[in-house]
Amino acid sequence: MERDKRVILACPPYNINELLAGTGVPEYVPTVEHSLIRCVDCQVEMWVGPNQRTTAARAPLATLLLCMGCAIKETSRRGLPAAVGHFGGGGGRPRLPR
Ligand SMILES: [Zn+2]
Incomplete structure (x- = not known):
């Protein structure tokens, strides 16, 4: 599938809390x-959630796993408003700091 038509699965980079420090988020x-995987475009490590992982595994040619920045x-680049969807995950047990 053409890149422009692939569904973007946006993942927070591993250092998202450092990037957002002081913003009140x-x-x-x-x-x-x-789990941590690498952004397809910039190779930064990012957190992929279970729903995103399942979606990407089911439709690898129709999805694009990117960090939020990319x-x-x-x-x-596609001329669209930046919209980041959410699969409704995040209800799981918090990961302890490593
Ligand atoms: Zn990236």
């Missing part, structure tokens, strides 16, 4: 079901 806490760049 609540701290991001990955659950034990999240997801915003990609939507802007």
Whole structure:
């Protein structure tokens, strides 16, 4: 599938809390079901949730796993408003700091 038509699965980069420090955004806490993978575009490590992982595994050619920064760049390149969907996960047990 053409890149422009693939569904963007936006994932928070591993250092999202450092990036958002001081902005008042609540701290991001990955659950034990999240795992670290690399952004397809910039290779930064990012947290992928179970629903995103399942979606990407079911439709690898119709999805694009990007960090949030690259997801915003990609939507802007496509001429779309930056919209980040959410699969409704995050209800799992919080991962302890490593
Ligand atoms: Zn990226």
